[in-house]
Amino acid sequence: MHYDVFNGDADGIIALLQLRLSTPKANRLITGVKRDIKLLDQVVKLGDATSVTVLDISMMKNIEPLQRLLTQRIPVFYCDHHQSGEIPNSEHLETLINLDAETCTSLLINQKLKGEFIHWAITGAFGDNLHQRAQSLANHAGLSQEDSEFLCELGTLINYNGYGATLDDLHIPPAELFHQLLRYPDPFMLREDSESPYYLLQQGYANDYAQVMRIKPLTENPSCRIFELPSTAWARRISGVFGNELANQSPRQAHAVLTLNENQQDYTVSVRAPLNNRTGADEVCSRFSTGGGRKAAAGINALPCEQKAHFIDVLTQYYQSL
Helix, strand or coil: EEEEEEECHHHHHHHHHHHHHHHHCEEEEEEECCCCCCCCHHHHHHCCCCCCEECCCHHHHHHHHHHHHHCCCEEEEEECCCCCCCCCCCCEEEEEECCCCCHHHHHHHHHCCCCCCCCHHHHHHHHHCCHHHHHHHHHCCCCHHHHHHHHHHHHHHHHHCCCCCCCCCCCCCCHHHHHCCCHHHHHHHHCCCCCCCCHHHHHHHHHHHHHHHCCCCEEEECEEEEEECCCCCCHHHHHHHHHHHHHHHHHCEEEEEEEEECCEEEEEEHHHHHHCCCCCCCHCCCCCCCECEEEEECEEEEHHHHHHHHHHHHHHHHHHHH
């Protein structure tokens, strides 16, 4: 059994989409909501893997099950742009890992496939909030402004769909969304199909966006802006994409979105470094026990309510010092 293991956001889905459009393969999918990144344990527990592809989840967070698979001589292809830690030296492991803040897994797969599905790669880059890089690729591919804006919207919508506490929060479970998108070798085909998931996600996003526009900043200063969202399904869905939009609106500031979890005792936190200096988000979040991520974008899964003020101080002081 071959397993495809991937993040349930735009970057993970579109990275796998390019691979399977290029090389169809009988597979079993392992994925989840965007923050569900410790996924390789599921493969180990199932115990029937003959090969594994891993996309857009941190190797550092999955190192123990990865090492178990390699010990069992199971071939693994691992492509990612998050914290990797020390990469195992094994003849059974092939890696394509780049931690540069200006790349993502979809672009790395595009590199591997030599631009075979460049329109999907551009969509993935837009979805991962690499707007300058995506627009540059779109210009090089000769896309019109209208077409570039469509790919930007589509990537944003696919990314938006990955956010939630559980699959029940999402409009479309990521594995199902992958299968739906696999019917479209070119993303522009979704625009022409009135039954495509693009239109369902567009409507859901519009409804959630109308809610979040009523929220005022919890804290605002020259170095950062921080917003707090309630414990509702719409807030959990919109939180990450809202953070990206804030970063694009004000590229000199860092941004954080705190969404109250259902237990009413802690927050899920999304942090975006300033677009003009895409660094430090991982350092800030890693100071908290459930935090991590990459330089440009990171998060905390469970920030206790009593640590909210401390988090605001840490974020503010870090970016004031740069």
